[in-house]
Amino acid sequence: MNKHRVMVLAVDGVLPMDLGIPTQIFNARPNTPYELTVCGDTEEAVTTSSGFTLGLTAGLEALAEADTIIVPGFEDFRRPPLPRVRAALKLAGRAGIRIASICTGAFAVASAGLLDGRTVTTHWAMADDLEELYPRLRVDRNVLYIDNDTILTSAGFTAGIDLCLHMVRKDLGAAVANDIARDIVAAPHRTPQATTLADTREWALLHLEEDLTIPHLADHAGVSPRTNMAPILAHRHAHQW
Numbered sequence: 001m002n003k004h005r006v007m008v009l010a011v012d013g014v015l016p017m018d019l020g021i022p023t024q025i026f027n028a029r030p031n032t033p034y035e036l037t038v039c040g041d042t043e044e045a046v047t048t049s050s051g052f053t054l055g056l057t058a059g060l061e062a063l064a065e066a067d068t069i070i071v072p073g074f075e076d077f078r079r080p081p082l083p084r085v086r087a088a089l090k091l092a093g094r095a096g097i098r099i100a101s102i103c104t105g106a107f108a109v110a111s112a113g114l115l116d117g118r119t120v121t122t123h124w125a126m127a128d129d130l131e132e133l134y135p136r137l138r139v140d141r142n143v144l145y146i147d148n149d150t151i152l153t154s155a156g157f158t159a160g161i162d163l164c165l166h167m168v169r170k171d172l173g174a175a176v177a178n179d180i181a182r183d184i185v186a187a188p189h190r191t192p193q194a195t196t197l198a199d200t201r202e203w204a205l206l207h208l209e210e211d212l213t214i215p216h217l218a219d220h221a222g223v224s225p226r227t228n229m230a231p232i233l234a235h236r237h238a239h240q241w
Contacts, residue, residue, distance in 0.1 A: 004032075004068065005066050006026045006035065006036045006066070006069075007039050008022050008023060009069060009072075009085075010039070010054060010056065011040065011071075011081045011085060012047060014054070015048070015073040015075065018072035021157070021160045021164055022072070023036060025164040025165065025184065026168075029176070029179065032168075032172060033172075039059060039060065040060070041059070041084065043057070064091065064092065064095070067097065070099075070164070071089075071099065071100070071101045071105035073104035073157075074107075074108065077104035077107040077129070080107075093113075098149075098150050098151075100152040101122075102157075103123045103156055106120055106122040107129075107130060107134075110137060111134075119137070120139060120153040121143050121155050121159075122139060123156045124203070127139040143155070144162050145159055145162055147166065165189070169189070200217055
């Protein structure tokens with residue numbers, strides 16, 4: 001079985017949870033062809049958004065050897081990555097290497113000009129920023145992920161799981177993707193258009209000061225007010241400390 005080289009690009013301030021998604025999913029089963037490497041601007045280390053240092057196994061030159069590049073979210077998304085990072089992404093894009101972003105990772109991909117003229121997605125809270133900084137793209141705020149063949153983008157953290165499983169499904173079939181989803185206790189398949197209560201719960205936790213009525217929550221989730229909102233309402237009056 002030919003190896004499929006997955007390079008996860010960890011830029012400075014990378015979000016640890018976003019980084020963990022591809023490293024977990026593409027390493028979940030030893031009998032898959034995936035060979036995963038975490039690379040960065042140098043071969044030494046990168047500081048995460050949580051403050052701890054992450055050791056790397058390769059530098060930017062590894063991107064040219066990739067079959068798939070995944071760019072997790074990073075903290076200072078309004079500041080473009082270093083020019084050499086942007087240049088490496090641009091070269092990979094021109095070579096037709098599959099490039100996928102999770103959450104604010106879309107900002108790094110956009111900084112290389114790879115999202116120009118495309119409809120993409122990112123975390124809903126940063127959608128306006130992405131369109132402001134890169135006006136040649138359009139953000140779809142109502143999908144979990146978008147597959148443009150060699151360029152893929154996903155919304156928030158949970159949508160990154162869906163996107164990675166989607167790529168596994170395309171590469172190896174539904175059975176393997178479902179097995180990996182079972183291993184990590186994730187939904188086996190959510191379509192790009194799926195709006196879930198999990199995503200609305202994430203939004204609600206950031207808006208606890210608002211009047212989070214059932215109609216309000218249902219409107220955000222795009223479902224009927226008769227839908228069971230108990231998983232969200234249980235946290236409606238949670239302490240903010």
